[in-house]
Amino acid sequence: MLELLSYGFIQRALLASLLIGLVCAVIGVFAVLRGMTFIGAGTAHSAFAGVTFAFWIGFPPFLMALVFGLSTVWITSYVQEKGKMKPDVPIGVFYTFTMALAIFFIGLMKTSRPEVFGYLFGSILSVTQSELIVIFALSVVILFIVGLFFKEFHFISFDQDMAEASGIPAKKLSFLLLNLISLAVVIALKSVGAMLVFALLVIPAAAAQQWATNMRSMMITSAIIGVASSWMGVLLSYWFDVPSGATIVMFSAGVFLFSVLFSGRQRMGQTS
Amino acid sequence: MTPHPIIRFSNATFSYKGHTALEGVTLDVHEGEFVGVIGPNGSGKTTLLKGLLGLIYPSAGSLQIFDCACEALRCEHRARIGYLPQKERTDPNYPITIWEVAMMGRYGAIGLLKRPKRQDREIVLESLEAVGMVSLKDHPFGQLSGGQQQRVLIARALSQRPDILLLDEPTTGIDATTQKRLSDLICRLHQQYKLTIVFVTHDINMISPIAETLIVLNNRLHAKGRPSEILTKEILSPVYGEEVIVAKRDQKPYIIVHDTHDHA
Ligand SMILES: Nc1ncnc2c1ncn2[C@@H]1O[C@H](COP(=O)(O)OP(=O)(O)OP(=O)(O)O)[C@@H](O)[C@H]1O
Ligand SMILES: [Mg+2]
Numbered sequence: 026m027l028e029l030l031s032y033g034f035i036q037r038a039l040l041a042s043l044l045i046g047l048v049c050a051v052i053g054v055f056a057v058l059r060g061m062t063f064i065g066a067g068t069a070h071s072a073f074a075g076v077t078f079a080f081w082i083g084f085p086p087f088l089m090a091l092v093f094g095l096s097t098v099w100i101t102s103y104v105q106e107k108g109k110m111k112p113d114v115p116i117g118v119f120y121t122f123t124m125a126l127a128i129f130f131i132g133l134m135k136t137s138r139p140e141v142f143g144y145l146f147g148s149i150l151s152v153t154q155s156e157l158i159v160i161f162a163l164s165v166v167i168l169f170i171v172g173l174f175f176k177e178f179h180f181i182s183f184d185q186d187m188a189e190a191s192g193i194p195a196k197k198l199s200f201l202l203l204n205l206i207s208l209a210v211v212i213a214l215k216s217v218g219a220m221l222v223f224a225l226l227v228i229p230a231a232a233a234q235q236w237a238t239n240m241r242s243m244m245i246t247s248a249i250i251g252v253a254s255s256w257m258g259v260l261l262s263y264w265f266d267v268p269s270g271a272t273i274v275m276f277s278a279g280v281f282l283f284s285v286l287f288s289g290r291q292r293m294g295q296t297s
Numbered sequence: 298m299t300p301h302p303i304i305r306f307s308n309a310t311f312s313y314k315g316h317t318a319l320e321g322v323t324l325d326v327h328e329g330e331f332v333g334v335i336g337p338n339g340s341g342k343t344t345l346l347k348g349l350l351g352l353i354y355p356s357a358g359s360l361q362i363f364d365c366a367c368e369a370l371r372c373e374h375r376a377r378i379g380y381l382p383q384k385e386r387t388d389p390n391y392p393i394t395i396w397e398v399a400m401m402g403r404y405g406a407i408g409l410l411k412r413p414k415r416q417d418r419e420i421v422l423e424s425l426e427a428v429g430m431v432s433l434k435d436h437p438f439g440q441l442s443g444g445q446q447q448r449v450l451i452a453r454a455l456s457q458r459p460d461i462l463l464l465d466e467p468t469t470g471i472d473a474t475t476q477k478r479l480s481d482l483i484c485r486l487h488q489q490y491k492l493t494i495v496f497v498t499h500d501i502n503m504i505s506p507i508a509e510t511l512i513v514l515n516n517r518l519h520a521k522g523r524p525s526e527i528l529t530k531e532i533l534s535p536v537y538g539e540e541v542i543v544a545k546r547d548q549k550p551y552i553i554v555h556d557t558h559d560h561a
Contacts, residue, residue, distance in 0.1 A: 028542040060390065109314065173410055180401050183393060184382075191457055192376030192405025237392035238437045 035263065041152045042178065042255035044164040044202055045216045046225070050172055050251025052209040053230035054244055055202055058182040064098060065226040067116040068207040071123035076144045077130035087159055087211075088146065092124070094211040098203045112136035147218030147270025149259055152261075160199040160212045167205050178202055179240050216255065217270035224274040228281050233282035250280050303328045303461065303493055304349065307359035311344050318344040320517045321358065328460075331487050333524070334497045334506030337536060340514040341495040343383055346463045349474075349495065350380055362461075376405030379454030383465040383497075390441035396434040396451050399425050399443075402456025424455035428482060444475035455486065459491045462486070468500060469470070476500075480507060501528070501552045507547065528552060 029035055056062045075093025079086040097119055104115040131141060143151060151161070171178065180188040181195045181202070189195035207225070213222045229251035230243070237243030260275030302325035311319040326332055345487050347353045348360055351370035360367040363374055367504035379402070403417045404426070412423075425431045428448040431442070438449060447467055454462055465484065468476040484507050487494050499502050505511065505524035513519040513527060515536045520527055527533075528550040533541045542553040 067554050087365040106442055176404055176407075176412070177409065179393075179397075183391065183398070183401065186352060187380065187382060187401075190352060190375060190380045190402075191402065192372040192374075192380065194372060194409075234392060239394045239397060256560050 029080060029263070033153075033234045034105045035259070037152045037154065037157050038149045038263075038269075039256060041101050041157050041160050042149055042216055042239045043252055044160055045213045046229075046253075046255030046273075047175050047248055048167050048209045048248040049222075049225040050229040050233075051244060052167065052206050053226040053228075054233070054247050055171075055178050055182050056206050056226055057230040057234065059185075059199075059202065061112075061203060062223070063116045064101070065202055065206055065210050066223045067101065067120045067123075068097045068210040069219040069222045070120050070127070072207075072211050072214055073144055074123040074127040074130065075124045076214070076219075077134075077141055079142055080138050083133050088229070090144070090211045090214055090232045091208075093206045095204060097123070098200075098207045099238070102200060102203065103138035107144070143218070144214050145218050145220055147216050147221060147267050147273075149216040149255075149269040149273075150262060151213055158214060160215070160269050163208055167208055170201070170205060170226050174198060174201070198211065208254060216258075217273050221270050221274045224277065225251065225255075228274070228277040232277070232284040234283040235281075235288035240289075250277060254280065301328065302326060305361040306358070306497075309348065309355040309360045310357040311341070311348055312391050313353075313354045317356075318516065319348075319514070322518045323358075323514065324518060324521065326493060328493055329491045331484075331494045331507065331509045332496065333496060333504035333511045334514060335499065335501055335504065335511065336519070339516075340536075341382055341516050343465055343513055345514065346380070346465055346495065346497060349461070349463055350378060351375060364473070372405060376457055377460045379457045379459030379462045381447070381450050381462075381464045381467050383421075384443070384447070384469060391439050394426050394435050395425070395430060395438050396421065398449050399430075399434075399452045399456050401412045402453040405457060405468070420458065421452075421456050424452040425449075427455060427486065428452045444471040444479070447471065447479065448482075451482070459492065461495070461503035464494065464498075466497055466499065468498060468503065471501050476503065480504075482543070483507075495506055503550075506549070525550070528544060 056065060072090040072094040075089035076086040079089035092277045101112065101115040101119055107111050150180050178194050180193055181199050185195050186197060210222050210226065213225050217225050229247045232250050233243045233246035236246055254273050254277035257276045258269045261267060262269035298310060304326035306322045306324040309322045310317060334345065336342050348355065348367060349362060351367045354368050362370060367372055399421045400413060401411060407413055407417060410558065425434055428451050428454060430448055438446065441449065468479050471479065480503055483494065483496065485493055496504060496508065505528055508524060510521065511524045511527040513532065513536055514522045519536055521531045528543060530541055530543050533552065537554050544551045544553060
């Protein structure tokens with residue numbers, strides 16, 4: 026085990042998955058409670074389209090993923106506001122459109138680029154030093170902003186109209202939260218990939234909700250599940266040479282199932 | 298000397314997507330006044346409150362609150378308006394305690410980037426005391442009964458230390474005893490804190506003894522006056538149909554409204 030930790034790539038993978046697991050689990054709590062998870066799925070696919078675009082024109086993939094991911098939020102919010110529709114409609118349109126775009130860009134590439142698929146399915150063991158720095162910087166930014174606006178995010182997740190009515194700039198903060206969700210998704214592309222990033226956002230928070238009776242306990246539980254799943258993914262994928270992203274998602278799904286089955290009993294025990 | 302109006306609707310019209318919900322309302326509410334709002338489903342009662350909260354703006358005419366146009370209502374103004382929304386079911390698994398819900402009423406006053414201080418905790422405690430929910434303060438909100446949730450939401454509104462309290466059908470779907478307790482509580486708060494209250498309800502007989510002013514909406518301001526002036530067949534039957542019966546009970550008017558749709 027200790028010998029394992031001396032490998033640079035394992036150190037990077039563990040550190041990256043710690044940050045990604047933590048950030049997604051924390052942001053996921055608000056996304057789940059606020060009912061904003063769909064934007065995560067939407068961002069994931071358009072960020073992947075950004076990655077393929079970057080490979081096609083020879084740009085840094087992370088940067089393009091970021092640009093595409095954030096523009097998803099801006100465009101869908103704008104369309105939603107303009108058309109006065111529920112957010113799942115513009116996101117649904119965007120989701121499929123950007124996936125089509127990704128396929129289109131892959132088709133345009135002159136040579137086959139297998140690295141692209143690392144962003145689709147995740148490849149945490151191949152995180153480079155510079156990617157780690159970007160992941161670290163963005164994670165710090167996201168967690169810092171969450172810390173600053175924690176009570177407001179809590180309020181708008183509980184009741185957006187009420188928050189607006191009682192003097193919280195709820196619309197602006199809600200938009201900020203959407204941007205943070207999208208950033209979290211972008212940094213998680215590397216670990217679980219665009220196909221599965223939705224799981225990292227939703228599952229730890231949903232499992233935690235089964236146990237929690239207040240916001241703090243949900244946050245902490247979600248963070249523990251997120252980080253533990255991510256680390257399990259790294260270790261299992263190293264030991265057994267299985268895909269890391271899929272392992273992370275299967276492990277956290279297992280925790281979710283366990284929570285659904287066993288927390289109910291605990292809750293009934295508490296109230297009786 | 299007449300007190301200054303704290304709320305002033307001047308020929309205000311509110312619409313959703315071109316569909317007019319409330320037309321040409323002219324209405325003053327004075328500081329410390331207790332206004333009851335009645336009217337059938339879809340008559341614009343909730344819309345009136347949303348206008349007061351600055352959640353929707355008049356498409357014609359104007360609405361002033363605290364001498365400020367509602368379009369320009371700033372966060373600090375909004376923090377002075379407490380609001381109890383029309384009941385919607387909260388997710389019973391939403392992880393939040395009663396204390397946390399009541400504390401949310403302070404967030405507007407605390408402001409961004411700051412944490413609750415001792416003074417905020419004292420106010421929240423006092424609000425929970427006022428509604429009799431202190432003993433359950435660490436209990437999950439989602440697991441309370443509907444009436445208990447309403448009481449906690451009133452405590453949240455009180456935590457704002459509001460000047461105006463807007464209540465949208467706070468007693469609907471609640472048993473008679475709890476209903477009575479809630480309306481007594483609201484009366485007491487009105488007297489104790491000199492709160493201006495706008496109380497929307499379908500229960501004409503509950504509101505008429507406690508409100509100072511009653512207004513009847515029917516997608517416009519149909520009538521306004523003291524409850525005794527409003528509770529007449531002439532005023533109510535154009536809105537509620539010919540089947541309205543104004544009876545007397547203990548020397549006071551008592552309204553019986555038949556649902557005309559049942560016979561249609
Ligand atoms: N968000 C909305 N979008 C479109 N139309 C709306 C919206 N909210 C209300 N309306 C319409 O505006 C009118 C007034 O609605 P409002 O909610 O103010 O009625 P209400 O008097 O509160 O009714 P209730 O007694 O059922 O609560 C109705 O015709 C309703 O269909
Ligand atoms: Mg209503």
